[in-house]
Every structure is written in structure tokens, then in C-alpha cells.
Amino acid sequence: MIFRTLIAASAMCAVAAPAFARDLTADEQQARDIYEKVISFRTARGQEQVPAMVEYLAGELKDAGFADSDIEVTDYDSDGEHTQGLMVYYRADGEPAKKPIVLLGHMDVVDALAKDWERPPFTLIEEDGYFFGRGTMDNKYGVTNLTQTFIRLKEEGWTPNRDLVLVFSGDEETGMISTRAQAEYVAENIDPAFVLNSDAGGGVLAPDGSPIFYGVQGAEKTFATFELTITNPGGHSSRPRADNAIYELAHALEKIEAYEFPVRYSDLTRAYFKAAGAVTPGELGDAMIAFADNPKNKKAVKTLRADPETVGTTGTTCIATMLRAGHAENALPQSATATVNCRIFPGVGAKATEETLKDVVDNDAVQFELITDVTESPESKLRPDVLAAIEASLAARGVDAPVIPYMESGGTDGMHYRTKGYDTVAISGAWSKPSDMYAHGLNERLAVDAFYGGLDHWSVILKELAGGTGE
Structure with missing residues (x-):
């Protein structure tokens, strides 16, 4: 996750400044509550906390109106321990006008030892204008953003003209057993038009906080x-x-x-x-x-x-x-x-x-x-409709920056979908300076204003790509 970064685009020139107390909208409060809860699950290898996080997310989505038949929980044995995957369908009304879109995120994290951190790693701490905690960037921000977007759109009464499917894996940071199985299932049973990943991509900021460009991950090493x-x-x-x-x-x-x-x-x-x-x-x-x-x-x-x-x-x-x-x-x-x-x-x-x-x-x-199973994946194209949706999201946030495809130096779930022949690009709503990149390291964090500023990202993109009407 090189470009897993965040910023409130509506306040680009002040992103480095501490966030001050503010009245949150209902959507912002809901997103923060989800974020705080998922950070609290120590979903690292050896802890077997992914099922608890799955149960929580499934409950939130059911409360928002998703039926039991819209939610699939799958079990896997990864590196000798139990983990799970979560799939959630946002179904079109009637016959879909287009093939589905699959949306990726991963629920697990690299472990963090409390004795090494300055703050409790599995407690969301808001301090000095940042949210601190393991997974605040990688990838519980993406999971939170996608989950809250699905809830928000459902509560708005919005209906897509094609099926949208959340696919959250449980061991992306380790064996990718759930990832491989989910990719196989998606290919055999969903056959999407393309796949969008929340676990990479995003905006790059200059030291003064001004936007440089928005990166779209189109390939991986x-x-x-x-x-x-x-x-x-x-x-x-x-x-x-x-x-x-x-x-x-x-x-x-x-x-x-x-x-x-x-x-x-x-x-x-x-x-x-x-x-x-x-x-x-x-x-x-x-x-x-x-x-x-x-x-x-x-x-x-x-x-x-x-x-x-x-x-x-x-x-x-x-x-x-x-x-x-x-x-x-x-x-x-x-x-x-x-x-x-x-x-x-x-x-x-x-x-x-x-x-x-x-x-x-x-x-x-x-x-x-x-000691690893090796997957070498091809490059993916940045489709014109996806590019247009990204540009619409940037415009809605007041950002004027070029959109640039790049090759990820790290690895994500996306590689397994590319090997199945699906164009897969990562397009996180996150923006930050490279100096604020702490994923996998000590004191992982993201800017508070960035968290709230990115909440419309997926909503705009999905409405652009899946049309639909509100009630």
C-alpha cells in the first residue's frame, strides 16, 4: 500500500494542522463509530479476531437494511488458524443493466506490540490532528469507507443499476488463503465487469500540503x-x-x-x-x-x-x-x-x-x-468509465490534480483477480504526504480531517458507475 494515504480535500492547505473539535454529521459519526470498532479488533495472525470483526460488520449492514441473503460469510483455515471472509451484495432492482462491480478490502492487519507503541495500537486514539491505531491506513480505513458507503446509500434509498459486491478478505497480510478462494468464487459465480480495490491508490501531497497527483494502482510487483x-x-x-x-x-x-x-x-x-x-x-x-x-x-x-x-x-x-x-x-x-x-x-x-x-x-x-506461494499478475487497464468516476470524485472534493496509473511496490488482494483476467485497479479515497506513511510500522496514523474529507469518495464513484435512482 504505497498510496494508502489521506487528506480532507476540502481543506487541502491546512491538512497538516491539528483537527479541532467539530460537530459531526450523522454520516461522519457513523463512520467514526465503525472505524473505532474495527480498529479495536486485533485481526493479526495468531489472534483469530477476524470472525468477531465479520460478525460486527455483518450486523451493521443488516441493521441498515441488507437482507441475510445479501451477506455471505465464508470460513477458511489459513496458516493453521481460523479466519473468515465477508461478501455483501448491493443488488440492482430487477434485471441488472450491466455486469457487476466487485469492491475489495482486507480486514486483517500486521500485528502490533503494545510495548513498542507510544499509544495502545488497538484503540483508536485521536491526538494532534491524527487518528492513531493499527490499521488506520492499512486497510481498516478502506473497509470502514466501503462499509459506511454501502450503509449510507442503502439508507438514502439509492438503487444501483448493476450489482455491487463487497469482498473483504481475512488474511491478506499473511497466506492470502481467503483471497485466493474469494477470487475463485468471484470468477465462477459473479464474473464482474471489473474490480476496484480500496487497499492502494490515492493522492500524493507536497510537503506544504498541496495535491501533486492522484495515483491509480494498475500493477503490482x-x-x-x-x-x-x-x-x-x-x-x-x-x-x-x-x-x-x-x-x-x-x-x-x-x-x-x-x-x-x-x-x-x-x-x-x-x-x-x-x-x-x-x-x-x-x-x-x-x-x-x-x-x-x-x-x-x-x-x-x-x-x-x-x-x-x-x-x-x-x-x-x-x-x-x-x-x-x-x-x-x-x-x-x-x-x-x-x-x-x-x-x-x-x-x-x-x-x-x-x-x-x-x-x-x-x-x-x-x-x-x-516459503510463499508466488503469484505474478499482469497489468490492468484504467478504463475510461473508471477514470471519469475518479475525476468526478476529485471534482466533488475541489481537487485539481492529474490521475496517474502506477505499479505498486507492495502486494494486495488485487493480484489474484488480475490473474483471473479482470482489470483490477486500486483507488483509495486517501491522500497524504509520503512522510505520513506508517503502515506496517510503529504508530500508524491518518489525519482526522482526511478521514472525514474522504467519506464521499466511494459514494460519488459508485453513483457514477452504477447509475441508479433514489426513492
């Missing part, structure tokens, strides 16, 4: 995780040996740290850099344009690879994320294992990346194991 392991006989810690497993693994990781994968590009990434560079101020914008003109420009590559927001768009990245080693403080380690997560540029492949890592490490004693 391939997610692959390897475990690198060194084993040896070990022994007593008072009798050190030269082939210490921890040191040997550390040397391998140092080589991976120092290695830069070859520069890669596609028509999409070059078009993205050209368009984004034209509206991005300073050295970064200049580097984007230079790279678009000539991807072999070393100065441009250096600048782009020094920035966490753009490094992933220039090629494959592999980074150590976890370590485990040894079995006793007074014993030499018998094994040491590092987890290395790779985001692979489309077309390269996991096998080729593994071979590159082996060449870089240059140590046959390092054992490699691919």
Missing part, C-alpha cells in the same frame, strides 16, 4: 519470501569454532544488503515517472523525468533508489525482515535463519531472483527455501 539457513554441529560456547552459523549468515546478509538489482522498467513505469515527475517538485521530480527519458541515467537512478517511495519502481528489491538463531546462551549456534522478503519486478520471476541471491551470497552452505 511479485511477492516472494525466502528463508536462508546455515547449519553446523555447534558445540560449547567456551570453545569457539571458525564456522559459527550466526556469523556465516550475517556475512551472507551483508552481501545481499550491498547488492543492487538491475534497473528495470516498463511502459507503465516510464509513463508514471514522466507524468508524476511533471508535478513533483525538486530533485525527485527531475529524477523521475530523467529516468522516463532514459532509464540508464545513473544520476536519476541513484536519486530514485535513495527514496523509499520510488526505489521499488526501478527494479526488484530484497530485504532481510526476520532472524532466528541459536538454542542456548552458552552453546554455539547449530542453526541460523534469516527471512528475506523480495518484491520482484514483473517478468523477472521468483526462480531467477533466487538464483541471483545465491550468486550474490556465493556460499553453498546457505540453504534457500521459498
